[in-house]
Amino acid sequence: MRSNRRDISGVTVRFEGADNLYLTESTVNKLLIQKFGSLRNTPKDAIVLDTVESVLRTHEMVNNAQVYLTVDGQLITKITQRHPIGRVAGDTQFYLDDEGRKMPLSPNHSARVPIITGKITGKSLEDAYEILKFINEDPFLSKNIIGIHIEDETDYRLRFRLDNFVVRLGDVTDLKSKFDNFKAFYAKASQDKTLAHYEVVSLEFDNQVVCTKI
Known part of the structure; x- marks a missing residue:
């Protein structure tokens, strides 16, 4: 033996x-x-x-x-x-992991990550991954952003957890500047208690936040 x-x-x-x-x-x-x-x-x-x-x-x-x-x-x-950072909800459903690769859903656990909807293409998924990476590195954004909607490859829109407005990000250029401007706007609007007045918050224009009221 x-x-x-x-x-x-x-x-x-x-x-x-x-x-x-x-x-x-x-x-x-x-x-x-x-x-x-x-x-x-x-x-x-x-x-x-x-x-x-x-x-x-x-x-x-x-x-x-x-x-x-x-x-x-x-x-x-x-x-x-593998670590998922976003979930694609379309004809086929899957995660994007923290290396930008497709990852299947699991029967054992569902990750609480932003949902990606809209026109899913190879390019738009690459862009969504860049947005998700930026979101994950920022505590405020990772806590509040729950969705990315792809209108096209130059028009990405963000949904927030507790706010009804849509953030129009535009394309993925100058993400740091766009999000810095947004956070400054959000802090001021929160202080003024005016967040509920807005329907669209656009970050598409250079160094500006342009808002559409309800």
Whole structure:
């Protein structure tokens, strides 16, 4: 009878740096069993760790995987999941992840991210990704923006969580300037309690905020 020190005594799945599980421990174990059979009691020297890592990285929810063996025979798999930052709601639905790649929806968890609607093309998704990256780096914007609507590739419109007006962003040039101007407007209008008076807030014009009242 072989010693557990030379055989795999079990498989442990760990998810790194993520509170939201878009895949589960059961899913990871099932993938390993499909590719390698039951790993328990398999001789440790029969397992090529790089191959196991490569198999895990093929899963559409996995960004990275590290695999190693402990002295007592545990096969440890450390999984870093992909991170969605926007959700496309069209004829087909999917996430955009933080690297701008398409990511499928998960049956295990639904991410609370801005919804992308309208004319979905390769170019408009690239632009939406640039907008989402900027939003994610700003606490005020990431808290308040819930949607990006694409009229066309020069007309992006933003929806806010608690406000009824639409922000017309225009194209994706000068995002920092546009959002700085918007935040200054928002702070002043909040102070004056006039936010509810506006239907459209346009950032399309150079260094200006142009508002249309209801």
